Amino acid sequence: MRGATTGEKGTGEKGTGEKGTAETDTAETDTEEADMDGDWRARRAVVTGGAGFVGSHLCDRLREEGTEVVCVDNLLTGSIGNIAARSGDAGFQLDLRDVSEPFDVPGPVDLVFHLASPASPHDYARHPLETLRAGSHGTANALDLAHRKGARFLLASTSEVYGDPLVHPQPETYWGNVNPVGPRSQYDEAKRYAEALTTAYRAALGVDTVIVRLFNTYGPRMRPKDGRAVPTFITQALAGEPLTVAGDGSQTRSLCYVDDTVSGILAAAASGHPGPVNIGNPVELSVLDVARRIRALCGSASPIAFVDRPADDPGLRRPDIGLARSALGWQPVVDVDKGLAMTIDWFSRLPAAG
Numbered sequence: 001m002r003g004a005t006t007g008e009k010g011t012g013e014k015g016t017g018e019k020g021t022a023e024t025d026t027a028e029t030d031t032e033e034a035d036m037d038g039d040w041r042a043r044r045a046v047v048t049g050g051a052g053f054v055g056s057h058l059c060d061r062l063r064e065e066g067t068e069v070v071c072v073d074n075l076l077t078g079s080i081g082n083i084a085a086r087s088g089d090a091g092f093q094l095d096l097r098d099v100s101e102p103f104d105v106p107g108p109v110d111l112v113f114h115l116a117s118p119a120s121p122h123d124y125a126r127h128p129l130e131t132l133r134a135g136s137h138g139t140a141n142a143l144d145l146a147h148r149k150g151a152r153f154l155l156a157s158t159s160e161v162y163g164d165p166l167v168h169p170q171p172e173t174y175w176g177n178v179n180p181v182g183p184r185s186q187y188d189e190a191k192r193y194a195e196a197l198t199t200a201y202r203a204a205l206g207v208d209t210v211i212v213r214l215f216n217t218y219g220p221r222m223r224p225k226d227g228r229a230v231p232t233f234i235t236q237a238l239a240g241e242p243l244t245v246a247g248d249g250s251q252t253r254s255l256c257y258v259d260d261t262v263s264g265i266l267a268a269a270a271s272g273h274p275g276p277v278n279i280g281n282p283v284e285l286s287v288l289d290v291a292r293r294i295r296a297l298c299g300s301a302s303p304i305a306f307v308d309r310p311a312d313d314p315g316l317r318r319p320d321i322g323l324a325r326s327a328l329g330w331q332p333v334v335d336v337d338k339g340l341a342m343t344i345d346w347f348s349r350l351p352a353a354g
């Protein structure tokens with residue numbers, strides 16, 4: 001199930017890792033069978049944004065694999081509840097701080113996963129300056145940490161670097177169609193700058209980096225009111241309220257279950273590939289279809305209510321994952337209805353959603 005692979009890993013001058021074989025540039029690894037290899041279990045990772053939605057699942061998976069984890073988070077959009085399962089775990093440490101300020105992590109570090117950033121449109125609209133700082137200063141500080149430690153660095157970038165795409169589906173070679181002063185610009189341009197900075201640290205300083213471009217991810221621990229389509233529709237359907245579909249709902253999204261996204265992140269980290277590499281589910285659904293599926297899975301009779309579409313809302317979203325398949329041996333394995341059902345089950349247990 002877990003699509004992690006073996007492959008070349010960054011050496012740490014102070015780290016505990018050793019360089020493996022560079023299998024993943026060409027290997028077609030079996031994503032059903034492959035699991036984290038023994039090297040990973042001895043490793044120590046820093047996860048910025050580790051108390052967030054994706055980051056907390058990444059922390060859990062790393063701990064399952066025996067990797068020691070330092071989670072660096074200021075709880076701007078994350079929560080202690082997301083990492084409650086790690087309470088009492090001696091291999092997990094929470095370091096409450098803002099990564100936009102310079103920081104250090106004592107001891108060896110083999111991997112730095114940089115996820116810290118507001119990520120939902122509601123969050124980055126509320127926190128435009130924090131979003132730009134997390135993408136710029138925060139990325140520089142996380143890269144500096146990786147450089148000092150001789151660690152491999154992974155940047156969690158986004159499909160938003162493609163903006164409102166003029167090429168469909170989106171391959172990594174597409175440069176995007178982004179409004180630099182639009183309502184999403186603080187996020188899109190922060191991530192584009194973060195990619196440029198990561199590329200420059202690799203070229204100028206030899207930092208072992210990889211950029212992953214995550215497409216829409218969903219699953220347990222999303223916040224009910226974070227403004228993204230899946231939690232919004234689930235919350236509305238469970239409450240018997242109208243499902244608010246933007247525009248006519250014909251705009252498309254591709255939804256990747258969080259376990260698959262985390263597998264893709266780990267496969268990229270375990271490879272020697274620099275990226276950028278798309279991590280997402282190529283099954284493309286209209287937003288209206290997503291709303292209808294969620295309504296049906298919830299057994300809800302809620303009506304659909306069409307509301308104004310936000311400015312610069314992307315019309316089409318679908319990753320070309322050919323590179324992830326060939327270079328990382330990764331592809332999503334969770335069927336969307338199954339993933340939505342697991343997510344609905346989690347939401348239905350939340351006190352407010354019942």
Ligand SMILES: NC(=O)c1ccc[n+]([C@@H]2O[C@H](COP(=O)([O-])OP(=O)(O)OC[C@H]3O[C@@H](n4cnc5c(N)ncnc54)[C@H](O)[C@@H]3O)[C@@H](O)[C@H]2O)c1
Nearest residue numbers: 049051052053054074075076077078098099116117119217
């Ligand atoms: N969820 C998705 O669909 C998706 C898609 C594309 C990219 N991504 C990327 O994945 C990463 C995680 O996204 P998410 O959905 O889990 O978002 P999230 O908001 O749940 O998690 C982000 C985490 O970063 C923390 N954070 C923000 N600014 C910080 C700072 N300055 N210092 C320390 N911590 C800070 C937040 O408190 C939170 O815990 C983000 O970088 C996002 O851009 C996510």
